[in-house]
Amino acid sequence: MSARAAAGAEAGTVDGTADLTVDIDAVLDRESVVVCCGSGGVGKTTTAAALAVRAAERGRRVAVLTIDPARRLAQAMGLTELDNTPRRVAGIDESAGGELDAMMLDMKRTFDEVVATHADPERAQAILANPFYQSLSSSFAGTQEYMAMEKLGQLKAAGLYDLIVVDTPPTRNALDFLDAPQRLSRFLDGRMIRVLVAPARAGGRAYVKVLSVGIGMFTSVLAKIVGMQLLRDLSTFVAALETMFGGFRERAEATYELLKRPGTTFIVVAAPERDALREASYFVERLAEESMPLTGLVLNRVHPTRAPGLSGSRSLAVAEMLTDSGASPLTAAVLQLHAERIALAAREQQLKARFTSAHPHVPVLEVLAQATDVHDLSGLREVGASLAAGAAG
Numbered sequence: 001m002s003a004r005a006a007a008g009a010e011a012g013t014v015d016g017t018a019d020l021t022v023d024i025d026a027v028l029d030r031e032s033v034v035v036c037c038g039s040g041g042v043g044k045t046t047t048a049a050a051l052a053v054r055a056a057e058r059g060r061r062v063a064v065l066t067i068d069p070a071r072r073l074a075q076a077m078g079l080t081e082l083d084n085t086p087r088r089v090a091g092i093d094e095s096a097g098g099e100l101d102a103m104m105l106d107m108k109r110t111f112d113e114v115v116a117t118h119a120d121p122e123r124a125q126a127i128l129a130n131p132f133y134q135s136l137s138s139s140f141a142g143t144q145e146y147m148a149m150e151k152l153g154q155l156k157a158a159g160l161y162d163l164i165v166v167d168t169p170p171t172r173n174a175l176d177f178l179d180a181p182q183r184l185s186r187f188l189d190g191r192m193i194r195v196l197v198a199p200a201r202a203g204g205r206a207y208v209k210v211l212s213v214g215i216g217m218f219t220s221v222l223a224k225i226v227g228m229q230l231l232r233d234l235s236t237f238v239a240a241l242e243t244m245f246g247g248f249r250e251r252a253e254a255t256y257e258l259l260k261r262p263g264t265t266f267i268v269v270a271a272p273e274r275d276a277l278r279e280a281s282y283f284v285e286r287l288a289e290e291s292m293p294l295t296g297l298v299l300n301r302v303h304p305t306r307a308p309g310l311s312g313s314r315s316l317a318v319a320e321m322l323t324d325s326g327a328s329p330l331t332a333a334v335l336q337l338h339a340e341r342i343a344l345a346a347r348e349q350q351l352k353a354r355f356t357s358a359h360p361h362v363p364v365l366e367v368l369a370q371a372t373d374v375h376d377l378s379g380l381r382e383v384g385a386s387l388a389a390g391a392a393g
Ligand SMILES: Nc1ncnc2c1ncn2[C@@H]1O[C@H](COP(=O)(O)OP(=O)(O)OP(=O)(O)O)[C@@H](O)[C@H]1O
Pocket: 039, 040, 041, 042, 043, 044, 045, 046, 047, 067, 068, 069, 070, 168, 169, 170, 171, 300, 301, 302, 367, 368, 369, 370, 371, 372, 373, 374, 375, 383
């Protein structure tokens, strides 16, 4: 398998058809940042963890940055504390010289760290104690994505790892992850914020005066609605944040650039379902627009098509016959189930074919639906093996 084919998008064979094979092991051995993205619930966290375990057992020093892993998976990886520090995962086969650290991202804590490192102590203290900051930092839409980027930047700068695997937050829209830094900038730039911050910027005394006398209709109406104290909080917070704003924006941009550099690759995860694949399509197109490298699409929780020799229609026909005659209800039920599974698998393959015809240069890696949830290292190894086995063309 060639690096050329692994690069995905531009790969093509001599006869002009796309070479859609991906050697996931080569990707894991070569890249330094792998970002797993996709819409909600499709298996991003599972895929990220599986890739990280596999890379570590192949000998690399790996960190996996997970977001909200299911509780049992978190426990299996020793992720019991939300402290924003990567911790060694026990149970990894380190004989090839690799190791795995894992951390769960705590968005609020990351935000606090950013404030603490980029504002002088007094100012940082004022921001951290501000109730508005406290609610903003844990609820503002997009901060989680922004913080994931921020943490990636930090881990990358620390230089302790060969490979960082990044899981992305459960967003309605897979593009949120890419848009978050810009959205945060827009928020800080926004008109509403400008109005609110104006009094504070005019200096302490002016600020008091403005608030007590009330100049603008807007400000005083707003003060009635949201309350004077909140308005004061908001104003203080944004003014303080604004002094660090340049820093925020620069770092957001730097991390964004990091995503375009050689060594970074994206893996888009989707379930074999219409909505998830539509999101995946958007994402694939967006990555191409931004010149961000894509390894391929992971189609997760696929049902096997291995035809056991009994077609769906034939098994349905027999099931109907058995039901009509009332002879063997159990056999009829099993046959019915079999027919449904075949129909499901066929539907999944159809959706996959539709995706591939829209994106003929994007390799698709299938991961079979496991019998149970993936909640321990052996489950992750299975998913990893499935990924490595599988450029299903
Ligand atoms: N191939 C698979 N076979 C069986 N179960 C799976 C498979 N992949 C993922 N799961 C299970 O599906 C659930 C959702 O997976 P996961 O948490 O990885 O999705 P996610 O995309 O990270 O979700 P969210 O968007 O909420 O973060 C988990 O319980 C996981 O164990």
